[in-house]
Amino acid sequence: MSLPSLSLNPDTQSDLLWTPSDPSQTQTSLFREHINSTYSLSLQTYQDLYEWSISHRADFWSSLWDFQNVVGCKGKHIVDEGASPENNPSWLEESRSNWAENQLRHSHSYPNDIAIIQLSESSSNYTAPEKKITQLELYKLVGRAQRSLIGEGIQKGDRIGYWGGNVLEAVVLVLASSSIGAIFSSAASDFGVDGVKERLDQIKPKLLFVTNGVVYNGVIRPLIPLLPKLMKSLKKPPEKVIVIEHLPEQLAGIPNDMERWNQWLDPNEGETTFERLGFNDPIWILFSSGTTGKPKAIVHRQGGMLLDSLREHHLAGDIGRGDVFFYYTTPGWMMFQYLVSSLSTGATIILYEGSPLKDPSYLFNMIDQYGITIFGTSAKWLEVISKTYPDVKDLHELSTLKQILSTGSPLPGGLFDWIYEKVKKDVLVGSITGGTDICSVFAGRNTSLPVYRGEIQSRMLGFALDTDGPPNQPGELICKQAFPIEPLGFWPLDGYDFPEDEVESAKKRFKESYFKGDKGIWYHGDYVRITPSRSSNSGGILMLGRSDGVLNPGGIRFGPTDIYSVLEGSEYSQLGVEETLVVGLMVEGGADEKVVLFVKMKGNRTLDDTLIKKIKTDIRLARSARHVPSKIIQVSDIPVTLTNKRVEVPIMKLINGASISSINPATLRNPDCLEEYVKLGERMRKEEGMDG
Structure with a gap:
């Protein structure tokens, strides 16, 4: 199936794919009525509401707190609206709330509702059990973990580490950590030892929780054998490691001297308590991909994560009690927090640990079996399924499905077409963008608005988004005004007993990562085009x-x-390896990319098959199979700047078809080598069918 590229000049009627049946009853429309009543306004459309929300940000976020019935005390202070994103002002300084308390706020009003369903992949000699837990059972389990954390001496600001699968215990840990003000951070089970070390060395957790293993693509993958190497490599190992028995011990053994989760949990009944925290207190640390060095340890504020998740899930997404929400994710991706944060709406969430592709029908069977209403995945998964399992609607009922969410990479127009033709006609397809940097969504789905082919539906309320280019032209996505989900900074922050030079280095790196020039604007790193407003959506995003x-x-x-x-x-x-350069080559009509590794060898040495095999093996063992380059190519030279820095972005553009004139040769020490990359790009694009 070919996936047509996106049109930069969309036609309103031909691109319209879905419209809401009754937009007046969506939460966004009801909120607009609430704003009109509260402030004596006459806002008529989403565009009116969006423009009001960014010009009256204090009133917007204050009203959102009230409309969402946040458990806690709001106070009078909201924000200094004159402060820029670079100023990173404090928000709601007088407020006191707790993210976990709000996630569990339905545990007493609807104690028997199912809060979480856990599903896992089976293997040839193991059938994974289904687990269900009610709202009240989850509340009590969080209390047990909370008391055990306190018993270990964990206090506000201490870090709790997790390495493992997408399982119930991971959700319990993030809730229990938040309940006492500890800071949670996690790595997925497919992270190699080096990747976990790079993260733990930065945050120095007091406790580390590890699943004993997972099943992925039918293969049992134990984690415990990797622990000795990890512990030996850490600068400051955690005080204790607790093992979660996700797999039976006969499949993934646990040494007798290691403490198990069920032994560690407080065995007694007791009260689950919640420390009311400041809006700007840290809640978790997420890690970037590590483009310019070690992964950036991004610290998010608990009040922002709470308030904005309600904006995202309830206000924009209309998720509530009776909904069943699934997102395919791992604990190493921000979508884990995104999924868990929907508990505050009263919805049931589904966790799945395993391969989403071993059986292409599996996730669709889940929709029918569990009545999933909101289904989240990646554009890549949709692209693979469109080729390997195309006639979905003929094989599944999907009667409960209301929304399909997609993130991770752009969702091409051809996949919008496939979903509406081959999966379900009456469904909201919500492509969303945001990311680890904000642990949320800047632009995404909205149940009150239509869906247009290839477009993200709308910019989210409260975020002053634009591009740094001319109107109606592509540019880098920017946020011009301060927003409450801006990270507190990179770890370490002030006040946590880290060396001052590390704190100052983190501040400097944070500024360099998101800000340019002297206007204080947030640069998000996405290259986008904001389309003209249609159906009063304030403009979609390509x-x-x-x-x-x-x-x-x-x-x-x-x-x-x-x-x-x-x-x-x-x-x-x-x-014989002298220098390397790694970039992405666009494939599948721009729907995906392949990793290309260029290698410069010393002297007359040759990059032979044996060395290529070793490179692939070492990358897979240290990182993951997903990191292994698709193409490894010997080149005569690696281009560098005058200060000897590699230049990934210019070479990425060259191999994907940009003109050599787009690069300023004066900025390079060795510009003569660029022509080689132009020729390699031409060859690779032809091989991938991208030369048309």
Whole structure:
């Protein structure tokens, strides 16, 4: 199936794919009526509401708190509206709330509602059980974990680490950590030891929780055998490691001297309590892909994560009690927090640990069996399914399905067509964008608005989004005004007993990552076009790629440094590797990309098949199978700047068809080598059918 590229000049009627049956009864429309009543206004459309929300941000976020019935005390202060994103002002300084308390706020009003369903992949010799837990059972389980954390001496600001599968215990941990003000951070089970080390070394957690193993693509993958190497490599190992028995011990053994989750949990009945925290207190640390060095440890504020998740899930998404929400994710991706944060709406969430593609019918069977109403996945998964399992609607009922959400990479117009033709006609297709940097969504679905082919429906309320280019032209996505889900900074923050030079270095790196010039504007890193407003949607968004060198094969984002760090040791130097460069090659009509590794060898040395195999093996073991380059090519030289920095973005543009004149040769130490990359790009694009 070919996936047509996006039109930059969409036609309103031909591109219209879905409209809401009764937009007046959506939460967005009801909120607009609430604003009109509260402030004596006459806002008529989403565009009116959006423009009001960014010109009256304090009133918007204050009203959202009230409309969503946040559990806590709001106070009078909201924000200094004159402060820029670079100023990163405090929000709701007088407020006191707790994210976990709000996630569990339905536990007593609807104690028997199912809160979480956990599903896992089976193997040839193991059938994974289904687990269900009610709202009240979850509340009590969080209390047990909370008391155990306190018993370990965990206090507000301490870090709790997790490495493992997408399982119930991970949700319990993030809730229990938040309930006492501890800071949660997690890595997925497919992270290699080096990747986990890079993260834990930065945050120095007091406790580390690890699942004993997972099943992925039919293969049992134990984690416990990797622990000795990890513990030995850490600068400051955690005080204790607790093992979660996700798999039976006969499949993934646990040493007798290691404490198990069920042993660690407080066995007694007791009260679950919640420490009311400041809006700007940290809640979790997420990690970037590591484009320009070690992964950035991004610290998010608990009040922002709470208030904005209600905006996202309830206000924009109309998710509520009776809905069943599934998003395919791992604990190493921000979509884990995104999914868990919907508990505050009263919805049931489904966790799945395993491969989404081993049986292409599996996730669709889940929709029918569990009555999933909101289904989230990646554009890459949809693209693969469109080729391997195309006639979905003929094989599944999907009667409960109301929304299909997609993220990770742009969703091409051809996949919009396939969903509406081959999956379900009456469904909201919501392509969303935001990311780890904000742990939320800047632009995405809205149940009150129509869906147009290839477009993200709308900019989200409260975010002053624009591009740095001329109107109606592509540019980098920017946010011009301060917003409450801006990270507190990169770890370490002030006040956590880290060396001052590390704190100052983190502040400097944070500023360099998101701000340019002297206007204080947030630069998000996405290359987009904001379309003219249609149906009063304030303008949809066409995603055109990344403005930096982040790699994104199959919707899995990671940085070139993940590859470089594996290859830049003495071993590879002795094998003749002098320098490397890794970039992304667009494929599948722009719907996906392949990782290309260029290698410069010393002298007359040759990049032979044996060395290529070793490179692939070492990257897979240190990182994951998803990091392994699709193409490894020897080149005569690696272009560098005058300060000897590699230039991923210009070479990425060249191999994807940009003119050599788009690069300023004066900025390079060795511009003569560029022509080689132009020729390699022409050859690779022809191989991938991208030369048309």
